[in-house]
Amino acid sequence: MSYSDEYRRWMESGALTPEELEELAALQNNEGELESRFFGPLAFGTAGLRGTMGLGLNRMNAYVVRHTTQGFAKVILESEPDAAERGVAICMDCRMNSAEFARQAACVMAANGIRVRLFEAMRPTPELSFAIREYGCMAGINITASHNPKEYNGYKVYWEDGAQLPPQHAAAIASALREIDMFSGVRTMKYEDAVGSGLITLLGGETDERFLKRVLEMASDRDVVARVADRFKIVYTPFHGTGYRLVPEALRRLGMKHILCVPEQMIPDGSFPTVKSPNPEEAAGFALAVQLARENDVDLIIGTDPDADRVGIMVREKNGEYVTVSGNQTGVLLLDYLIGAKRRAGTLPKNPAALKTIVTTEMARRVAEENGVLCFDTFTGFKFMAEKIKEFEDTGGPNVIFSYEESYGYMVGDYVRDKDAVTASMLLSEMAAWYASRNMTLSDALAELYEKYGHYMERTVNLMMPGLDGMRRMKQLMEALRERPLAQVAGTPVLKLRDYRDGTVRDLHAGKAGKMELSGSDVLRFDLADKTAFIVRPSGTEPKIKVYVLACGNTMEECREKVSRYGAFAETLGG
Numbered sequence: 001m002s003y004s005d006e007y008r009r010w011m012e013s014g015a016l017t018p019e020e021l022e023e024l025a026a027l028q029n030n031e032g033e034l035e036s037r038f039f040g041p042l043a044f045g046t047a048g049l050r051g052t053m054g055l056g057l058n059r060m061n062a063y064v065v066r067h068t069t070q071g072f073a074k075v076i077l078e079s080e081p082d083a084a085e086r087g088v089a090i091c092m093d094c095r096m097n098s099a100e101f102a103r104q105a106a107c108v109m110a111a112n113g114i115r116v117r118l119f120e121a122m123r124p125t126p127e128l129s130f131a132i133r134e135y136g137c138m139a140g141i142n143i144t145a146s147h148n149p150k151e152y153n154g155y156k157v158y159w160e161d162g163a164q165l166p167p168q169h170a171a172a173i174a175s176a177l178r179e180i181d182m183f184s185g186v187r188t189m190k191y192e193d194a195v196g197s198g199l200i201t202l203l204g205g206e207t208d209e210r211f212l213k214r215v216l217e218m219a220s221d222r223d224v225v226a227r228v229a230d231r232f233k234i235v236y237t238p239f240h241g242t243g244y245r246l247v248p249e250a251l252r253r254l255g256m257k258h259i260l261c262v263p264e265q266m267i268p269d270g271s272f273p274t275v276k277s278p279n280p281e282e283a284a285g286f287a288l289a290v291q292l293a294r295e296n297d298v299d300l301i302i303g304t305d306p307d308a309d310r311v312g313i314m315v316r317e318k319n320g321e322y323v324t325v326s327g328n329q330t331g332v333l334l335l336d337y338l339i340g341a342k343r344r345a346g347t348l349p350k351n352p353a354a355l356k357t358i359v360t361t362e363m364a365r366r367v368a369e370e371n372g373v374l375c376f377d378t379f380t381g382f383k384f385m386a387e388k389i390k391e392f393e394d395t396g397g398p399n400v401i402f403s404y405e406e407s408y409g410y411m412v413g414d415y416v417r418d419k420d421a422v423t424a425s426m427l428l429s430e431m432a433a434w435y436a437s438r439n440m441t442l443s444d445a446l447a448e449l450y451e452k453y454g455h456y457m458e459r460t461v462n463l464m465m466p467g468l469d470g471m472r473r474m475k476q477l478m479e480a481l482r483e484r485p486l487a488q489v490a491g492t493p494v495l496k497l498r499d500y501r502d503g504t505v506r507d508l509h510a511g512k513a514g515k516m517e518l519s520g521s522d523v524l525r526f527d528l529a530d531k532t533a534f535i536v537r538p539s540g541t542e543p544k545i546k547v548y549v550l551a552c553g554n555t556m557e558e559c560r561e562k563v564s565r566y567g568a569f570a571e572t573l574g575g
Contacts, residue, residue: 003038006057010038015063015183016055024055039468044068044177046170046383050145050154050541053097060145060153063182065101068155069108069141070186071176075169076114076139086138086160087115089203091128093144093307094241095153095270098122101143103191105155110194111187114138120204122268124242124308126420129162130211131203133415136160147279147305148542150272163386163417208246214415215250215423220341225255225433232436233298234429237262237289239278240269241306243421250426256433260296262288272306280305280312280408283324290314290322300432300442302425309419310408313428315442328361328458329446330428331404335364336449337431338402338412339371353398355385357405358500358523359535359548363449363456364404370453374398379500379521380405381540386417406458406548456552457559459567463545463574470543477545477573481524481536489526489534490569498525532562536573547573 001009010016011024027033037056042049042064049068053060076083088109092102099122106116117135119128125142132140140158148154157165157173165173180186194200219225225232234251236259238244244266251259264274265288272278275285280303289301293316301314301322313330314322325333335354342348353374356364368375376398378384385403392398403411409419412427435445450456465473485497485508497506503519506512523537533550547570551562 003035006038007034010056013183020055036468041177044170044174045540046165046167047381047540048155048157048165050148050152052151053153057182060097060101060155062101062104065104065143065155066108066186066188067177067180067182068173069105070112070180071173072139072141072157073109073112073114074176074180075172077112079138083138084112084114086136087117089117089119089128089131089135089137089140091119091123091125091131091140091142091144093125093142094122094268095143095145095306096150097153098143098270101153101155102141104188105141105143106200107188107191107194108186110197110199111189113199116194116200117203118200119207120202122242123208124246124420124422125156126309126416126418126422127207127211127246129158129416129418129420130214131207132158132160133162133417134207134210142307144307146307146541147277147281147310149277150270154541158418161386161390161417164381164383166383166387211415211422212246212250212253214413215426216253218413218423218427219254219430220338220345220347221430221434222255224437225430228433228436229255229257232256232433233258233260233296233300235260235262235289235293235296235298235301236425237265237286237301237303238308239275239280239285239303239306240265240267240272241278241304241308242268243304243308243425244268246422247302247304247308247425250422251429254426254429256429260292260298262292264288270306278306280310281327283314286312286314286324293322299436300429302428304421304425305408308421311410311421311424311428312408313442315432317441317443323443325442325446326458327404327406327408328363328456330408331356331406331410332361332363332367332449333442333445334404334410334424334427334431335402336367336371337434338427339367339373341430341434342401349399349401351398353392353400355388355400355403357381357384358518358525359537359546359550360404360406361456361458361550362533362552363453366453367449373401377518379518379523380537382409382411382418385411389417406460450556454552455554455556455559456550457556457563458551459549459563461547461549461567461570463547463571464543465545465574466543473575474538474543474545478522478524478536478538486526486534489528489532490565492532492566493529494526494534495529496527498527499523500525530562532566534566534570545574
């Protein structure tokens with residue numbers, strides 16, 4: 001069906017309100033906008049859906065949410081006999097329409113006879129993962145677009161282990177959606193009737209308490225927090241999002257006495273009025289937090305993204321300036337700290353292990369292995385880490401103490417199976433307090449780790465490719481790099497090409513080929529002669545190609561020169 005045919009189908013469906021019909025009618029002569037909205041559906045994958053909000057097949061709106069939920073309900077009902085009774089947990093973030101989309105999804109599930117545990121208001125993503133596991137739900141839905149700009153929303157899907165959907169279930173839902181008519185094939189019911197019949201029950205304070213109890217169990221050294229609590233100060237910002245209640249509460253229960261929250265950003269608001277982007281990876285968003293920190297002589301700044309699964313930090317150096325700590329650096333600091341803290345507390349398990357993604361710094365492997373901890377790679381995305389943990393649990397394999405990826409996501413404990421900024425914020429505070437008790441900042445700590453484990457530096461280059469043409473360009477670039485692999489990067493020879501799509505390793509000089517353990521992801525890694533990794537992959541959630549430069553060297557100056565030179569080369573790949 002052409003985009004113009006799909007447009008007419010929507011106009012003639014009889015489902016749209018007069019206001020919606022008027023909105024679409026106004027676009028009838030705008031061919032570019034009509035094609036953008038109706039050329040095809042939002043792609044459904046293991047992370048669910050994500051897109052800009054608006055009317056149309058390729059937008060996030062109530063019709064798309066209900067249609068997707070009907071397909072998800074079909075897969076749930078076919079999964080096992082008691083799936084409907086086990087039900088689903090549904091959560092939402094602070095974005096425009098998130099509460100409405102969550103309610104719409106709940107009503108479709110209820111109309112299909114599936115019990116729903118619906119959070120009464122927005123909550124952090126990790127609490128949804130926790131609720132699925134805690135209440136034995138069959139699946140879960142989170143209405144969120146994480147750290148994307150305000151125009152976006154999304155529909156994240158989870159299975160019974162609290163992790164994002166396994167590939168086979170995602171494929172089953174995508175198949176079901178092709179068979180279900182968006183307007184006539186969806187079952188729904190009134191929200192009030194669903195609540196009255198007991199098909200929808202609300203989750204609130206009791207679930208918060210259960211979740212916080214597990215979060216606080218991850219603390220290793222409350223005594224050190226108590227020793228510095230009178231002088232140690234923290235600034236926290238949720239960037240208008242879901243962390244605004246539970247993150248400060250977790251820090252208070254840990255024993256922190258001086259927690260200053262950025263007042264303007266403690267107000268939940270899906271328009272994110274005080275930041276250009278609500279992404280803790282971008283230092284510009286911390287401007288108000290830095291101002292508050294300077295005014296109050298603060299040691300540590302913590303910021304969580306709108307759905308509180310990612311966390312970023314800034315630390316005060318000895319000269320009083322606040323500097324950003326990257327996701328790679330934060331993960332290395334936490335890994336080293338957790339190993340030491342668990343050893344001191346006698347809680348380090350036998351056969352400990354850490355997980356990282358293939359685009360995360362190799363320094364993490366060095367830290368782990370030098371401390372007798374195994375380190376395993378996974379593809380990007382915590383669903384792959386969850387799969388690895390489950391594999392270890394089922395086979396009696398290693399005990400994972402920490403999982404992380406470079407894009408500010410961290411996971412500990414066995415009560416969540418996704419990024420968890422609530423627990424990570426607490427542990428980052430404990431770690432900073434421990435170093436403060438030794439009269440060290442986290443910058444001092446990082447310098448100490450470089451001296452101990454070697455010097456590493458990373459850079460990520462984003463090649464933006466928006467629109468329909470951008471999707472084609474992304475595919476063309478990846479295929480061109482496969483057909484004509486880079487022989488050198490900024491003058492440095494490429495020794496090996498690792499193609500994670502088919503799991504092959506090619507020695508470009510000897511002409512030999514081998515196989516890797518990992519396969520099935522559209523990622524290319526070029527191993528350079530100076531031990532730098534140059535990795536190229538399309539983003540799974542945004543219209544861009546991401547290029548990762550993972551460098552090591554004898555000094556930080558050597559590392560800095562490498563990431564600058566290879567980063568500049570990466571920018572030329574976008575054309």
